Amino acid sequence: MDLLTLIFFIAGLAALVLGAEWLVRGSSRLAATVGVSPLVIGLTVVAFGTSSPELAVSFQASWSGQADLALGNVVGSNVFNVLFILGISAVITPLAVARQLLRLDVPVMILVSVLTLVFSLDGTIDRVEGILFLAGLVVYTGWLIWASRRTVAAERAAGPLGEEPDTAPGRVLFDVVLVVAGLAALVLGSRWLVQGAVVIATALGVSQLVIGLTVVAAGTSLPEVAASIAAAVRGERDIAVGNVVGSNIFNILAVLGLSSLANTSGVEVSVEAIEFDIPVMIAVAVACLPVFYTGGTISRGEGILFLGYYVAYTVYLILNATQHAGLATFQAAMLWFAIPLTGITLAFSVRQAVKRRHATP
Numbered sequence: 001m002d003l004l005t006l007i008f009f010i011a012g013l014a015a016l017v018l019g020a021e022w023l024v025r026g027s028s029r030l031a032a033t034v035g036v037s038p039l040v041i042g043l044t045v046v047a048f049g050t051s052s053p054e055l056a057v058s059f060q061a062s063w064s065g066q067a068d069l070a071l072g073n074v075v076g077s078n079v080f081n082v083l084f085i086l087g088i089s090a091v092i093t094p095l096a097v098a099r100q101l102l103r104l105d106v107p108v109m110i111l112v113s114v115l116t117l118v119f120s121l122d123g124t125i126d127r128v129e130g131i132l133f134l135a136g137l138v139v140y141t142g143w144l145i146w147a148s149r150r151t152v153a154a155e156r157a158a159g160p161l162g163e164e165p166d167t168a169p170g171r172v173l174f175d176v177v178l179v180v181a182g183l184a185a186l187v188l189g190s191r192w193l194v195q196g197a198v199v200i201a202t203a204l205g206v207s208q209l210v211i212g213l214t215v216v217a218a219g220t221s222l223p224e225v226a227a228s229i230a231a232a233v234r235g236e237r238d239i240a241v242g243n244v245v246g247s248n249i250f251n252i253l254a255v256l257g258l259s260s261l262a263n264t265s266g267v268e269v270s271v272e273a274i275e276f277d278i279p280v281m282i283a284v285a286v287a288c289l290p291v292f293y294t295g296g297t298i299s300r301g302e303g304i305l306f307l308g309y310y311v312a313y314t315v316y317l318i319l320n321a322t323q324h325a326g327l328a329t330f331q332a333a334m335l336w337f338a339i340p341l342t343g344i345t346l347a348f349s350v351r352q353a354v355k356r357r358h359a360t361p
Contacts, residue, residue: 012195
């Protein structure tokens with residue numbers, strides 16, 4: 001691995017972050033002129049925009065025949081989004097959870113995560129399954145926008161909602177330029193990042209799947225980190241949570257869907273991913289239900305819990321990749337202590353939340 005490879009890798013990450021920032025800023029303002037709610041903007045425009053690096057990287061990796069990197073990027077990003085991004089955002093400020101997330105969006109996230117495992121059982125997510133994913137994205141997004149526009153229109157009819165978006169032609173043109181420039185930066189950055197990641201993985205003797213699950217997944221999720229933290233700090237909690245849930249749905253339906261079309265053989269799935277990594281992604285998605293349900297918020301304590309599990313997940317990947325002697329002890333500690341204790345704690349929290357809701361007149 002030479003210095004030039006490292007420079008291209010870092011430059012690729014920088015281009016991805018900058019491109020996503022331009023894309024999100026421009027598309028968010030364009031979406032606001034259409035008249036949709038902040039939650040739906042978080043679930044769609046911000047989520048899809050910040051997930052564009054994952055799309056660019058996985059599509060490029062699949063096109064180049066790096067299937068493990070393509071899949072690992074999606075699975076690793078989804079785990080990172082929930083455990084790290086929601087965790088650190090909740091530590092900054094407890095996050096309010098809209099009822100729509102519990103009723104529709106989190107169940108959709110769980111469903112598409114399970115479908116990923118089902119489609120992977122034969123060792124490949126083929127083109128037909130990719131088309132089904134893309135069709136699901138169209139239906140889901142269309143429903144969100146239709147339902148939100150009806151709600152916002154009804155609220156506007158009842159009274160003013162605040163400052164109206166700037167619809168001047170000059171502002172709209174500037175936002176369009178931002179979107180185009182952002183997409184260009186994403187395409188260029190993804191190429192540099194994939195090339196650098198493959199070389200680094202080979203030099204370190206680490207599999208492409210592990211690199212995709214960790215370094216590339218965290219790197220391409222930096223726009224989500226920035227967007228969710230900024231939203232949490234500014235009090236836009238719907239956008240902070242919606243961005244993560246929407247990004248996870250987009251990663252599976254759009255990123256895996258399009259990646260399966262980029263290669264004639266689809267996206268090949270390793271046994272390791274089927275037996276461990278995809279089930280972890282499903283478990284993380286399912287864990288959102290009890291955490292989101294307790295009090296309708298993600299508390300600082302739950303945020304710390306999420307961060308702790310992300311650290312544990314990363315440690316496991318490193319220990320497993322290096323076949324460290326402490327792997328068996330670490331697995332036993334997680335299986336027989338940490339996970340059961342977490343389950344008991346969440347069950348107690350849900351029980352208390354149900355009691356409070358029944359006691360409220």
